[in-house]
Amino acid sequence: MSTNYETELKDFPNIFSLKGKVVVVTGGSRGLGLHAASGFLQAGASKVYITSRKASACESAVKALNALPNLAPGAKAISVPADSAKFEGVEHLVKEVRKTTDHVDILFANAGATWGESFDTHPDSAFAKYPCRTCPIMRWRGPELISENRFAPLLQKNGTIEDPSRVIITASVAGIGVGSLGKNATFGYSASKAAVIHLTKNLAVELGPRHILVNAIAPGFFPSKMASGLLEISGGADTFAAKNPSKRLGKPEDIAGLVVFLSSRAASHINGATVTVDGGEVWARGGMVEVKEEAKL
């Protein structure tokens, strides 16, 4: 007897599999990019290109990734050092990637940098260059990185309506709520992350019909080279963890799990979204007041 219940989902056990996928991770030599690269490879990707400026850092990352015990046969991480903040750097990256693949399934546009300076002393030059012109976020992850003559054709090559290619952009909770203020204010960083979130929505609508889905992730604090300085001068990791509704900071598998999900068949109808990965911290700012005694109203 046939029913209308669709309980037998198609190949559900493999819904998060990235078997055979080709991935590029910018800022992949350490921190969030390296966590993601490890996730991509362990989810079945066949090639993961690791790019950052320092060749030695890319080499070390690739060595560690290729030594993972549970990779698919033939799977490998490949080092492609390039300065993605420079036009020629992006060109070089695409050229190098093209030498060993004719397509890219997943682009994790993650490389980033930050700048802290108080409002009163923030130099015009730094602020002017940050969010607008040489800002890594706007340049590395924006039109230049995925425009027609960059990654878009490689992403478009194998994308289909059933199995679209993916772009995942690393934004930040600083692009949703305010960023750091005071001595190490991150006005430019925060504004550029907000811009990246809006760019994600625009690109999602533009590239969706080409079977490329574009989503953003908005991490809270993850201990990394970039974050550790700010964590230290602002009271330390424990202080930040205590303020977080989940009572901890981010850890590698939080990033790996999220980017694998967003790259998988499970997320093939998610486009233009920004997913926070912060334990709920951004929603708790200004809240989380602990009342010790019973309030007398």
Ligand SMILES: NC(=O)c1ccc[n+]([C@@H]2O[C@H](COP(=O)([O-])OP(=O)(O)OC[C@H]3O[C@@H](n4cnc5c(N)ncnc54)[C@H](OP(=O)(O)O)[C@@H]3O)[C@@H](O)[C@H]2O)c1
């Ligand atoms: N950690 C956090 O708490 C946090 C929170 C929210 C958002 N984020 C975002 O997450 C992303 C990764 O940050 P992270 O914390 O992992 O920082 P990180 O540890 O400092 O790593 C940054 C990565 O970007 C690379 N990079 C920097 N400038 C580059 C350039 N011009 N060209 C190519 N690669 C470059 C670095 O390698 P090279 O030095 O070799 O170039 C490194 O691989 C950034 O977009 C950041 O804004 C981080």
